[in-house]
Amino acid sequence: MKTRVIVSYVIALLLTALLPILLPGYVSYVIVVLMYVVMSLGWNVMGGYLGDISFGHAAFFGIGAYTVALLVNSGVSYFAPLNLLLGGAVAMAVGAVVGYPFLRLHGFYLAIGSLALLGIFYSVFKDILASFTRGASGLMVPAIKPYSVLPYYYSILVIALATVLFVEFIVRSRLGMAFAAIRDDPEAARAVGINITPYRVLGFSLSAFIVGLAGAFFAYYNNYVDPSGAFSLVVSFEMLVMVYFGGVGTVAGPVVGSIAVFAAEEAGRIVLQRGYLLVLAIMLLTVFVFMPGGVVGVLTGKTPIVNPFPERRRKEMKHDST
Amino acid sequence: MILLEGRRLTKRFGGLVALDNMDFDLSEGEILGLVGPNGSGKTTLFNVITGVYPPNSGWIRYRGEDITGLSADRVCKRGIARTFQIVRPFYSMNVLQNLAVAGTFGVPGRRKMKEIEEDSLDILKFVGLRDKGDSPVSSLTLAGRRRLELARALATVPKVLLLDEVAAGLNVEETEAFIDQIRKVRERGLSIIVVEHVMKLVMTISDRIMVLDHGKKIADGPPERVANEPQVIEAYLGVQEVA
Numbered sequence: 161m162k163t164r165v166i167v168s169y170v171i172a173l174l175l176t177a178l179l180p181i182l183l184p185g186y187v188s189y190v191i192v193v194l195m196y197v198v199m200s201l202g203w204n205v206m207g208g209y210l211g212d213i214s215f216g217h218a219a220f221f222g223i224g225a226y227t228v229a230l231l232v233n234s235g236v237s238y239f240a241p242l243n244l245l246l247g248g249a250v251a252m253a254v255g256a257v258v259g260y261p262f263l264r265l266h267g268f269y270l271a272i273g274s275l276a277l278l279g280i281f282y283s284v285f286k287d288i289l290a291s292f293t294r295g296a297s298g299l300m301v302p303a304i305k306p307y308s309v310l311p312y313y314y315s316i317l318v319i320a321l322a323t324v325l326f327v328e329f330i331v332r333s334r335l336g337m338a339f340a341a342i343r344d345d346p347e348a349a350r351a352v353g354i355n356i357t358p359y360r361v362l363g364f365s366l367s368a369f370i371v372g373l374a375g376a377f378f379a380y381y382n383n384y385v386d387p388s389g390a391f392s393l394v395v396s397f398e399m400l401v402m403v404y405f406g407g408v409g410t411v412a413g414p415v416v417g418s419i420a421v422f423a424a425e426e427a428g429r430i431v432l433q434r435g436y437l438l439v440l441a442i443m444l445l446t447v448f449v450f451m452p453g454g455v456v457g458v459l460t461g462k463t464p465i466v467n468p469f470p471e472r473r474r475k476e477m478k479h480d481s482t
Numbered sequence: 483m484i485l486l487e488g489r490r491l492t493k494r495f496g497g498l499v500a501l502d503n504m505d506f507d508l509s510e511g512e513i514l515g516l517v518g519p520n521g522s523g524k525t526t527l528f529n530v531i532t533g534v535y536p537p538n539s540g541w542i543r544y545r546g547e548d549i550t551g552l553s554a555d556r557v558c559k560r561g562i563a564r565t566f567q568i569v570r571p572f573y574s575m576n577v578l579q580n581l582a583v584a585g586t587f588g589v590p591g592r593r594k595m596k597e598i599e600e601d602s603l604d605i606l607k608f609v610g611l612r613d614k615g616d617s618p619v620s621s622l623t624l625a626g627r628r629r630l631e632l633a634r635a636l637a638t639v640p641k642v643l644l645l646d647e648v649a650a651g652l653n654v655e656e657t658e659a660f661i662d663q664i665r666k667v668r669e670r671g672l673s674i675i676v677v678e679h680v681m682k683l684v685m686t687i688s689d690r691i692m693v694l695d696h697g698k699k700i701a702d703g704p705p706e707r708v709a710n711e712p713q714v715i716e717a718y719l720g721v722q723e724v725a
Contacts, residue, residue, distance in 0.1 A: 334586055341583045344572035350554035351532065351564055352638055353588035409574075 176317055180310055187313050191381060193422045194320040195374050199395075200402035200414035201323050202370030207400070208409035209336065210363040211343030212263070215396050216274030219281040220251040220368040222390035224375025226285055227251070229299040229385040230292060244319070244376045251372020252365045259361035266346070278391060286387035298386025301379050312381050319377060323370055327411055330366070339363055343409075371399070394437065401440045405447050407456025416455050485510045485673050486531070486562070486642055491540035493526050493697075500526040501537065502697035508642065508673050513664070515688030515705070516677045519717065522694040524677040525567060528644050532564050533557040544642070558588045563640035565631040567647045567677075571619040577630055578602055578615035581637040588638025602637055609633045609663060625656040632663070642673050649680040661687055685709065693717070 176194075180187050199221065206212050224247035231243050258277065265273045285293050293299065304311060330336050338359045341349040346356055379385045398421060406417025424443060428436030451458050487507035493500045501523045508514050516524050530537045536551035543549065544560060552560070572580050581602035585593070606612055609629045614622065622630060628648050635643060645664070649657045657680060664687055668674055678684045684691060684705070691708045693701040695717040701708045708714055 337579075337583050337586060340574055341572050341587075344574050345570045347534070347554075348566065348570040348572065349583075350534075351558060351566070351570075352584040352634060353555045353558040354583075355553065355555040 173321065180313060187309050189422065189426075191309070191313055191316055193418050194316040195377055195381070196398070196402055196418035196422055197320045197415050198316070198323050198374040198377070199371055200399050200406070200418050201327050201411070202367050202372075202374065203399035204367075204403045204408065204410075204414050205327060205330065205370065206363050206367035208403060208413075209331065209339040209343060210360060212266075212360065212364070213271045214274040214277075214367075215271060215393070215400070216276070216278035217367070217371050217399055218390070218392050218395035219278045220255060220371040221375035221378065221395050222281060222285060222385075222387070222392075223251045223254055223368075224248060224372030224377075225379040225385045225390045226293060226299070226375075227372070228376045228379035229301050232301050232379075233299050240315070240380065244315070244373060244380075247376025247379070248369040248373035251375065252369035255365040255368030256361060259364040260357075263357065263360045263364060275393075278393065278396065282387055282391035285391060293387070296387060298384055298389075301383050301385065303383050316377055316381075319373060323373070324411060324415070326370075331411065335359070335362070397437075397440065401444045403454075405443050405454055407454030410454075410456045413454050413456045420455070483510045484508070486542070486544050488527075488531065488542045489540055491527070491530060491537045491542070493523075493530055493535070493537050499697050501530065504540070504694075504697065504699055506692060506699070508675060510673055511668065511671065512689050513668055513674045513676060513687050515684035515691040516675055516694065517679075517681070517684055517691060518694035521696075523697040524694055525646060526697070527694070528564060528646055528675075528677065531557070532562060532644065555587070558638050558640075559590050561639070561641040562644065563588065563635035563638045563642070564644040565628075565635050565646055565648060567650065569624075569627040569631050571627060571630055571634070573619055575619070576615065577611060577617050577619060577622070577633075578606065580619065580630060580634050581605060584634045584637035585639075601639075605633045605636050608636070608666070610659075625652050625660075628652065628660070629663070632667075636667070640672065642675070643667060645674060645676045645678075647677055647679060649678060649683050652680075657683060 175182070176190065179190055199217075202220075203214070203217050206214060206217075227247040227250040228243050231246065262273065262277060263270070286295055330339075338349070338354050341352070341354055342356050342359055349356055375390065378390075382389075402417035402421045403414050404417070405420050406415065407413025420443070421440065424439045425436055428439035432438060447454055453460075453462060484507050487505075489505050491501050491504045491506075504523070504527065506514075506527070516527065518524055529535055531542060533549075533552050533554040533556065541548060541550045544562065547560075549557060549560060549562075572583060575583070578599070582595075582598055585598040585602055586595075603612075603615065606615055609632055611622075611626065611629055611633060614626065619627065619630065632645070632648065648664070649660055652660065661683055664674065664676065676684060676688065688705055690703060691701070691705050692699060693708060693711075693714045700717060701711050701714045
């Protein structure tokens with residue numbers, strides 16, 4: 161990495177670490193932003209690097225959240241860091257199991273199928289497992305006593321930081337090369353020796369793990385989990401807007417996007433109250449039409465090539481060359 | 483010595499018989515030209531050999547081992563590489579990275595990244611893209627992209643190379659240059675099957691030519707002889723213009 165990048169990382173880290181001293185009034189906002197950072201980075205592993213666009217990632221957010229809520233409510237293991245990891249791990253396991261059949265889908269079908277996936281988990285947690293989850297009434301997760309916001313803040317800061325490093329690591333590894341090749345052209349990827357299904361399942365599971373971790377944190381921080389809040393299309397939509405607004409297929413993009421989406425939501429709530437989602441919709445459309453590379457794309461002058469539909473691009477290429 | 487052989491290969495798509503009981507073989511160090519009108523089964527044969535889809539019946543052996551129905555990634559790792567008729571580079575990567583992916587995943591076992599990079603640079607030099615390593619794929623001309631296809635296939639260190647219409651859309655000089663290039667590839671000890679519409683290319687470089695029509699083999703032999711067979715002229719040369 162370039163020195164400039166490292167220096168800016170260090171400065172950002174110092175500022176966030178010292179935030180409770182510098183700007184104590186903003187800590188609870190930054191907690192949400194950091195949770196968004198984790199979620200969107202997780203979504204981006206699959207949507208940005210593998211090119212598999214999912215509208216159903218809230219399923220993993222919900223699974224992570226419910227894992228924590230159920231663990232806490234059943235009295236099993238009240239060691240928070242372990243519960244957080246378990247939230248991610250359960251989401252990952254579900255991702256791996258669901259992944260094999262689900263990832264037979266590609267492109268449009270995968271995107272639409274992911275909505276069904278979300279619907280399934282919503283029903284499972286709301287109705288089918290209602291005797292454990294208390295259905296629509298949800299589960300409480302008691303706050304720590306004596307209450308302080310700082311443990312929450314530093315937990316999510318550590319998680320967010322670890323996620324950034326983890327994703328950076330993936331992108332620079334052989335795994336990241338395989339992901340990019342599969343995203344660019346699955347058939348060509350196969351032809352150069354990449355067995356694509358295991359990689360896609362792995363990407364899906366890692367993505368689920370990270371989003372599940374964010375969900376697990378959410379359960380603690382929100383003190384309450386219910387099916388419509390956890391398995392929410394809004395959560396899926398937020399991840400999408402954060403990633404595309406910031407810059408899909410980059411590490412900085414979701415971070416920038418998380419800040420932007422949080423700010424937009426807060427502003428939107430003031431102006432439009434419950435209609436605040438309108439702001440996100442406008443952000444998404446603006447980005448698609450005017451800056452497909454997102455904020456990071458505008459700053460670096462590059463449009464990340466993330467086309468979930470290689471079939472379509474191939475046809476376009478054919479026209480170019482003949 | 484026969485390196486790659488297929489027997490009684492049949493591939494159906496619904497009612498269409500794309501390959502009909504086809505036999506073929508490829509000797510070590512040979513360049514085999516595969517010609518035939520559109521829809522005669524050339525690309526289907528490539529896809530069946532490289533594991534894009536399995537044949538409905540028949541078998542393929544490579545160095546005496548059965549490889550029928552192996553998945554594409556495994557076929558590649560065994561040492562059979564291909565190029566695509568319509569170029570299919572990895573667009574988000576630069577030229578060198580395209581080769582690095584192939585060198586990383588297309589070769590059995592784990593190699594050091596440094597070694598992969600050096601090999602990739604050698605191959606780029608070999609195909610005449612020496613200075614293009616850091617360039618994005620989109621900066622290459624069509625001829626350049628075809629060279630990249632070839633280079634990426636070579637980066638998987640194959641013994642057999644399947645070239646699907648490498649000269650389509652190239653001008654006369656570019657085609658001549660590609661003919662030289664293919665010869666140089668053979669000098670490295672590779673055996674090659676060339677699918678081509680550009681007759682000049684096939685006739686000049688092939689040791690042997692196999693003519694397909696409606697999924698069947700209608701001729702097989704040295705170029706001069708095959709070109710004069712009435713059945714071939716009728717099916718192919720008589721109908722299509724010779725470029």
